[in-house]
Amino acid sequence: MSDLKYVVLAGLSIEPRSGYALTRWMERAGHNFWAADHSSIYPTLTALEREGSVTHTLAPSQRGPQQKIYTVTPAGLTALIAWVQSPVAAPEVHDEQMVKALCYDLIPVEQALTQIHTTRAYHAQKLHEYQAALALLDELAQSASGQYNRLGPRLTLLHGIVVEQGYLTWCEQAEGLLRPPGNS
Amino acid sequence: MSDLKYVVLAGLSIEPRSGYALTRWMERAGHNFWAADHSSIYPTLTALEREGSVTHTLAPSQRGPQQKIYTVTPAGLTALIAWVQSPVAAPEVHDEQMVKALCYDLIPVEQALTQIHTTRAYHAQKLHEYQAALALLDELAQSASGQYNRLGPRLTLLHGIVVEQGYLTWCEQAEGLLRPPGNS
DNA sequence: TCAGGCATGTAACAGGTTACATGATTTG
DNA sequence: CAAATCATGTAACCTGTTACATGCCTGA
Numbered sequence: 001m002s003d004l005k006y007v008v009l010a011g012l013s014i015e016p017r018s019g020y021a022l023t024r025w026m027e028r029a030g031h032n033f034w035a036a037d038h039s040s041i042y043p044t045l046t047a048l049e050r051e052g053s054v055t056h057t058l059a060p061s062q063r064g065p066q067q068k069i070y071t072v073t074p075a076g077l078t079a080l081i082a083w084v085q086s087p088v089a090a091p092e093v094h095d096e097q098m099v100k101a102l103c104y105d106l107i108p109v110e111q112a113l114t115q116i117h118t119t120r121a122y123h124a125q126k127l128h129e130y131q132a133a134l135a136l137l138d139e140l141a142q143s144a145s146g147q148y149n150r151l152g153p154r155l156t157l158l159h160g161i162v163v164e165q166g167y168l169t170w171c172e173q174a175e176g177l178l179r180p181p182g183n184s
Numbered sequence: 185m186s187d188l189k190y191v192v193l194a195g196l197s198i199e200p201r202s203g204y205a206l207t208r209w210m211e212r213a214g215h216n217f218w219a220a221d222h223s224s225i226y227p228t229l230t231a232l233e234r235e236g237s238v239t240h241t242l243a244p245s246q247r248g249p250q251q252k253i254y255t256v257t258p259a260g261l262t263a264l265i266a267w268v269q270s271p272v273a274a275p276e277v278h279d280e281q282m283v284k285a286l287c288y289d290l291i292p293v294e295q296a297l298t299q300i301h302t303t304r305a306y307h308a309q310k311l312h313e314y315q316a317a318l319a320l321l322d323e324l325a326q327s328a329s330g331q332y333n334r335l336g337p338r339l340t341l342l343h344g345i346v347v348e349q350g351y352l353t354w355c356e357q358a359e360g361l362l363r364p365p366g367n368s
Numbered sequence: 369t370c371a372g373g374c375a376t377g378t379a380a381c382a383g384g385t386t387a388c389a390t391g392a393t394t395t396g
Numbered sequence: 397c398a399a400a401t402c403a404t405g406t407a408a409c410c411t412g413t414t415a416c417a418t419g420c421c422t423g424a
Binding site: 021065 | 374375376377378
Binding site for chain 2: 003006007010013014032033034035077080081083084085087088089090091092093094095096097098099100101102103104105106107111115118119122150151152153154155156158159162163165166167169170173174177178
């Protein structure tokens with residue numbers, strides 16, 4: 001039972017969705033804490049359905065073919081809750097930028113700085129997205145009658161924001177260290 | 185050619201090491217940006233040697249059996265430098281805590297708070313380790329004649345510190361949101 | 369009509385993890 | 397003398413990715 005199952009269950013517990021919508025959601029919201037591709041999500045949904053954790057109903061789509069809208073079953077919810085209560089594992093990171101930074105002594109300073117600029121732009125963009133999403137959440141929380149006022153999505157968004165801010169801080173520190181001292 | 189090859193090359197470019205020492209290093213320093221186990225490091229070293237990127241010499245050990253000390257070859261260094269200069273990929277994260285946080289609406293607040301306390305303790309510990317390592321680096325940089333004064337290790341340490349600080353910030357925010365309002 | 373987004377899936381391959389397997393040396 | 401740490405490796409399994417495969421609908 002891989003963790004991806006629980007990620008998918010978690011995604012569906014917020015709101016029933018199609019595999020395609022789940023993929024989109026993982027790209028946007030989920031990407032700051034879990035990476036997954038549509039080609040692993042579809043088989044996971046099939047497996048979850050086989051074991052009785054989700055069911056699907058067919059629904060027409062505005063654009064494109066019919067969708068399978070997946071919903072968490074009571075059994076699936078029970079399994080999800082049990083997992084949520086189990087001890088957390090440490091986060092696992094694979095950050096190429098850091099491996100490259102580790103080797104910045106081996107390349108010209110200019111190139112290292114250029115690379116960091118690119119990285120900074122990427123994370124500034126991400127920060128922007130998360131902040132916009134949080135603003136949207138706030139709006140929905142005020143207008144709607146509480147069903148959009150879940151803690152979960154807010155917590156992960158806050159995390160994303162903190163992470164991106166941290167990365168930007170690091171970029172500045174790195175630039176400071178790389179730029180030759182006394183170079184204005 | 186997996187990225188792990190370059191992680192290993194990067195680790196060896198800082199200092200020639202045995203597979204065991206590399207594993208230790210990945211656990212400590214490397215764990216904040218790349219997760220890998222000894223059972224993937226040994227085969228990677230074998231592969232790197234087969235393609236001429238590293239060589240090894242045998243060395244006796246104080247404790248335990250003989251070690252294979254691996255060194256990066258000129259060809260390996262060239263390959264590493266080329267990779268370092270190539271565009272960076274976005275970091276890939278798999279953070280269980282965030283998936284669970286996403287589901288905190290489903291469990292009692294007390295349990296969520298307990299889980300966050302555990303997480304906070306973990307990251308506080310990590311922060312401590314990284315700060316101690318940075319202090320050690322500073323010492324070495326002052327005393328030794330520059331060979332310990334590489335930018336790379338300092339950059340990744342700074343990143344680790346920023347990341348852990350960010351995580352601690354998030355834990356506080358999460359506690360604030362979870363704790364029932366008006367509960368002193 | 370054609371490019372792009374919607375929508376779902378499969379197959380082959382690459383990668384990493386768990387567990388297995390071995391054995392020396394030191395510390396308590 | 398037992399446990400922990402040092403030290404290196406292998407094999408089976410699981411998982412996930414890349415690429416392949418299909419087809420509808422909409423807007424330019």
